[in-house]
Amino acid sequence: MKNLKLVAARPDSSRSVIDVLGVKFGKDFVVIAGPCSVETEKQTIETAIAVKKAGAHMLRGGAFKPRTSPYAFQGLGLKGLKLLDKAKKETGLPIVTEVVDTRDVSWVGEYADVLQIGARNMQNFSLLREAGKSGKPILLKRGMYSTLEEWLNCAEYILAEGNPNVILCERGIRTFETYTRNTLDLSMVPAVLKESHLPILVDPSHGTGILSMIEPMSLAAMIAGANGLEIEVHIDPPSALSDKDQQLNVAQFEKLMKKLEKTRIFYANLMTGDGSDEASVANEADAGQAASESLRESSPFIDAVD
Numbered sequence: 001m002k003n004l005k006l007v008a009a010r011p012d013s014s015r016s017v018i019d020v021l022g023v024k025f026g027k028d029f030v031v032i033a034g035p036c037s038v039e040t041e042k043q044t045i046e047t048a049i050a051v052k053k054a055g056a057h058m059l060r061g062g063a064f065k066p067r068t069s070p071y072a073f074q075g076l077g078l079k080g081l082k083l084l085d086k087a088k089k090e091t092g093l094p095i096v097t098e099v100v101d102t103r104d105v106s107w108v109g110e111y112a113d114v115l116q117i118g119a120r121n122m123q124n125f126s127l128l129r130e131a132g133k134s135g136k137p138i139l140l141k142r143g144m145y146s147t148l149e150e151w152l153n154c155a156e157y158i159l160a161e162g163n164p165n166v167i168l169c170e171r172g173i174r175t176f177e178t179y180t181r182n183t184l185d186l187s188m189v190p191a192v193l194k195e196s197h198l199p200i201l202v203d204p205s206h207g208t209g210i211l212s213m214i215e216p217m218s219l220a221a222m223i224a225g226a227n228g229l230e231i232e233v234h235i236d237p238p239s240a241l242s243d244k245d246q247q248l249n250v251a252q253f254e255k256l257m258k259k260l261e262k263t264r265i266f267y268a269n270l271m272t273g274d275g276s277d278e279a280s281v282a283n284e285a286d287a288g289q290a291a292s293e294s295l296r297e298s299s300p301f302i303d304a305v306d
């Protein structure tokens with residue numbers, strides 16, 4: 001790909017590891033979970049405690065919401081950021097939250113551990129430059145009409161400002177298909193792993209918009225080699241002020257986390273075993289542990305969900 005000086009895959013195939021308060025993107029399989037929007041103190045804190053208990057590594061939640069309609073809930077702004085901060089203090093989970101305006105980057109960055117740039121702003125070049133100058137880790141979501149090359153060039157804008165801490169996130173694109181909210185393009189996972197050294201996450205919530213598809217797409221993303229997931233979880237999805245149809249409740253998220261752990265063991269065995277049934281061992285956990293350790297060297301994007 002042309003003009004990718006900083007984000008292109010390295011000749012030695014080494015990959016970036018971005019450490020956010022001990023959460024290692026590009027090394028461990030990172031699960032970011034939390035509500036679409038920060039709504040109330042109870043909703044934010046209870047969701048944070050629940051996702052932490054289920055094994056999530058970071059808390060997401062929008063305080064500034066880019067909505068299709070100007071009359072829809074736009075987020076709580078500063079009040080929302082303060083609630084996220086409270087949830088962080090309560091649970092220790094680092095915070096991922098979206099910034100939508102160049103003027104807000106520095107002060108939102110005081111609350112966020114990772115600043116999210118959403119699909120609708122992927123090619124907002126002033127925002128990208130400002131995000132680059134901030135030096136904060138940036139979660140850059142794929143624009144819904146963007147090619148891989150356009151997306152990686154947007155990451156290049158951030159790195160060109162001297163900020164190497166960019167995490168990519170596939171969140172689905174617009175196609176002729178209307179059954180799903182977006183068409184989740186999982187082929188971007190191996191594509192990014194081939195073309196760039198940056199970590200790649202998958203957002204199956206916006207990627208499908210359909211509750212029953214979040215679990216299979218999450219497991220598929222892990223098998224495809226993704227470095228993690230961003231998933232919407234709400235303590236009471238029917239009451240949510242945005243994206244109520246696609247947010248998992250706590251029980252659904254707990255179930256998903258258990259299946260992700262089983263999938264990780266399965267994948268580690270698949271990648272290291274000889275493929276024969278005799279390779280199956282009595283103690284699955286030990287086998288998975290051994291496999292994931294040997295896998296770490298060849299495949300840094302698979303690690304423990306713990």
Ligand code: PEP
Nearest residue numbers: 062118119120141171206
């Ligand atoms: C979000 O993650 O809150 C969001 C709005 O996602 P996207 O930018 O991918 O639509």
Ligand code: MN
Nearest residue numbers: 036232242243
């Ligand atoms: Mn949402």
